[in-house]
Every structure is written in C-alpha cells, then in structure tokens.
Amino acid sequence: MADAYAERTFIMVKPDGVQRGLVGKIIKRFEQKGFKLVAMKFMWASEELLSKHYSDLSSRPFFPGLVKYMASGPVVPMVWEGLDAVKTGRFILGATNPKDSNPGTIRGDLCIQVGRNIIHGSDAVESANKEINLWFTEKELVSWPRTVDSWVYGEN
Numbered sequence: 001m002a003d004a005y006a007e008r009t010f011i012m013v014k015p016d017g018v019q020r021g022l023v024g025k026i027i028k029r030f031e032q033k034g035f036k037l038v039a040m041k042f043m044w045a046s047e048e049l050l051s052k053h054y055s056d057l058s059s060r061p062f063f064p065g066l067v068k069y070m071a072s073g074p075v076v077p078m079v080w081e082g083l084d085a086v087k088t089g090r091f092i093l094g095a096t097n098p099k100d101s102n103p104g105t106i107r108g109d110l111c112i113q114v115g116r117n118i119i120h121g122s123d124a125v126e127s128a129n130k131e132i133n134l135w136f137t138e139k140e141l142v143s144w145p146r147t148v149d150s151w152v153y154g155e156n
Helices: 015-019 023-033 047-053 063-070 085-093 106-110 125-135 149-153
Strands: 008-013 036-040 076-081 119-121
Touching: 008 023, 008 085, 008 125, 015 023, 023 036, 023 076, 023 085, 023 106, 047 063, 047 125, 076 085, 085 106, 085 119, 085 125
Parallel strands: none
Antiparallel strands: 008 076, 008 119, 036 076
C-alpha cells in the first residue's frame, strides 16, 4: 500500500459511547468508509493517562471535570489507517458540539450535547501521532496486508 494510504488517526469511544452500546456502530462506520483498524483496546483509563491525553486543555475550567468524566467508565481507544485518515475521521465524527453536527455523522446521528459526545478523534496528524504513542506501544500497532485495499483505493 502506498504511504499516502498509511496515515493513521486516533479514535476513542468515550465512556458514554461504551455505556450506550455504540462501540460496534462506531467501528462499523470506519470499516464501511474503507479504513483499516490497526489497534484497539477496551480499558479503564487512569486519570494520569487522561491528564496527559488532554494536557492541551489543562488550563480550561472544564479540565478537571473532563478528566473525571473520562475516568468514570471504560473507553475503547483505536488506531485507524487510510488516505487522509485524520481529516476524514473528523468528518465522520462530526462537530465537537452535536448540535453543530450534520446528519450522517456519528455525533449528528447519535448525540445531543457536547458533554456527552461519545467519541474523540485526533484533530491533526501531529496530535494523532502523539495520541497513538500515548495509548499504544509500537508492538500493539498491527501492520497487515488487506486484500480489499485494491477495491478501496483502485490499485492493482
């Protein structure tokens, strides 16, 4: 597969998405789009890990509540790979605030308010790389040939 198709993004189903039983629906959206899953865990994240993950928001007044909420239940961190995975992944998620999300997006279809928007997605290639390295070791990232790629990307 060409390098352009190997861009990776970090996607995480938040505790509300797990509690609502939406993990499978979210995975299905990324698979149907044509992205390749290269890592996934089901875990209860520590406040320490979550504080590192959301460190760019640490000065915001909602930061303590965000970390507490994210540590309130299990999450499903994942790494997806494909052409423009970060940008397209954000489009699949919809706007951070569900009221601003288009129908057909995950948040547009499945969420009502910003404090329970069920999913996190990297906003840039740089943040994706940082988040992937924070949540996964190199050994946990699985590179594998996918026979359907020629049907997704048009290569022979």
